[in-house]
Amino acid sequence: MARILYGVMGDAGGHINRSLAVAAELPEHDFLFVGGGKVEEALSRGHDYEPLPMLSTVLKDSKVLMAETALHFGKTITGYGKIIDGLCGTIDSFKPDLAITDYEFFLPRAARKYGLECVSLDHQHVLTHCDYPTPPGERLSRFFTVASARRLFSRVDKFLVSSFYALPPKDDSTEVFPPIMHRDIEDFTSSEKDHVVVYMRSGVSPSLLEGMRFSNRDFQVYGLGAQSAQGNLQFLPSSREGFLENLASAAYVICNGGHTLTCEALHLGKPVLAFPTSFFYEQYFNAVYLEKLGYGRMGMEDCRESIVRFEQALEQCRARLAGIDLFGNGQVAERINRLLASG
Structure with a gap:
C-alpha cells in the first residue's frame, strides 16, 4: 500500500469527480485529499480530507x-508562506509516496519545497502541453487561460492529461489518456x-430559455434547483442517480461544454450541444x-436557431458516437x- 496526497481544485464538480474516480480505481492505496469547496466530498467516500x-x-x-476572479486570486494567496508551511507539515506527518494535483495551486509548490514528486492529472493542461492547430477566435480568452495555466498550475514533474480528444503531447513530460469517469455510469x-x-454551470441565459420553450421536447434542467415547471421546462433537484438515469435516456444534452459532463454524455452515446461560458476558453476548446x-x-x-x-x-x-x-x-x-x- 502506498500513500497519495491529492490536491484538488474544488470550485466545480469536475475536478473532484475525476479525482475520486481515480481513487476508486486504486483501493489498495491510502489517500489524503486537500483543497477547498467541493473537495470535502472526499469525506463521504471514506477518504481523509484537509481544507x-x-x-x-x-x-x-x-x-x-x-x-472579480483576479481579485479573488489575490485575496486567496494572502498568507502564502503560512499555507505552504502548513502543507509541508502535512507532508511530513502523512509521509506520502506521491503527490497528485488536479489543478490545485498550493500542493505542487509545497511538494517542490519538500522534495516530493508531484504529478498533474487533469484536463486543462491539454491546452498547454499538447500540439494542436489554434482554433480561430477567442484570442484574448486563450491568452489569459493558457498564461494562467502555465503560471499558476504547472509546477509539477509530470503531466497526465485526461481528454476525449487525443491530441499529441508536446514532450516527454506529458502523457494523454482517455477520460476518467465514475464507474457508476456503467x-x-x-x-x-x-x-x-x-x-x-454558469446559469441558463434568457436566450436559451426562450429557445427551449419553442421546442416540442421536454427539457430537464439541472443546476438551478427544484422549481415549478414552466411549460416544457422542468427544473430538477441535484441527484447523481436521478441525473444519470435521465442522461442515459435523453435524446441529447445541452451544457456549457465542461469536460466531465461532456464525457459522460458521449460515453452514453448522447450528442452534445455546447454553449461555452463567455471567456471560458477550455469550454470553447x-x-x-x-x-x-x-x-x-x-x-x-x-439559441433557438x-x-x-x-x-x-x-x-x-x-x-x-456508435461504439466509441x-x-x-x-x-x-x-x-x-x-x-x-x-x-
Whole structure:
C-alpha cells in the first residue's frame, strides 16, 4: 500500500469527480485529499480530507468575471508562506509516496519545497502541453487561460492529461489518456426518449430559455434547483442517480461544454450541444473538438436557431458516437502504480 496526497481544485464538480474516480480505481492505496469547496466530498467516500484556501473562477450570467476572479486570486494567496508551511507539515506527518494535483495551486509548490514528486492529472493542461492547430477566435480568452495555466498550475514533474480528444503531447513530460469517469455510469443502459438534459454551470441565459420553450421536447434542467415547471421546462433537484438515469435516456444534452459532463454524455452515446461560458476558453476548446469529431455542435448566439440546426444533425452525431470507448480509468490507474513503483 502506498500513500497519495491529492490536491484538488474544488470550485466545480469536475475536478473532484475525476479525482475520486481515480481513487476508486486504486483501493489498495491510502489517500489524503486537500483543497477547498467541493473537495470535502472526499469525506463521504471514506477518504481523509484537509481544507485549503481555493483559487476559483468567478462566474455570473454565463460569463467569467475577469476582474472579480483576479481579485479573488489575490485575496486567496494572502498568507502564502503560512499555507505552504502548513502543507509541508502535512507532508511530513502523512509521509506520502506521491503527490497528485488536479489543478490545485498550493500542493505542487509545497511538494517542490519538500522534495516530493508531484504529478498533474487533469484536463486543462491539454491546452498547454499538447500540439494542436489554434482554433480561430477567442484570442484574448486563450491568452489569459493558457498564461494562467502555465503560471499558476504547472509546477509539477509530470503531466497526465485526461481528454476525449487525443491530441499529441508536446514532450516527454506529458502523457494523454482517455477520460476518467465514475464507474457508476456503467450501471445505466443507454436508451432514447424525447427529453433533453440541460446543465449550465454558469446559469441558463434568457436566450436559451426562450429557445427551449419553442421546442416540442421536454427539457430537464439541472443546476438551478427544484422549481415549478414552466411549460416544457422542468427544473430538477441535484441527484447523481436521478441525473444519470435521465442522461442515459435523453435524446441529447445541452451544457456549457465542461469536460466531465461532456464525457459522460458521449460515453452514453448522447450528442452534445455546447454553449461555452463567455471567456471560458477550455469550454470553447471542448466545443470546437465536439464539432471536429462530429460528436456535437457549438451553440450560436441565436439559441433557438442553434437548437433547430442541432436537431437536424442528431442522427449524424449519433452515428459518430456508435461504439466509441472513452473509459481511461484503468490506464490512468496503471500509470500511477508504475509511478509509485519507480519511486
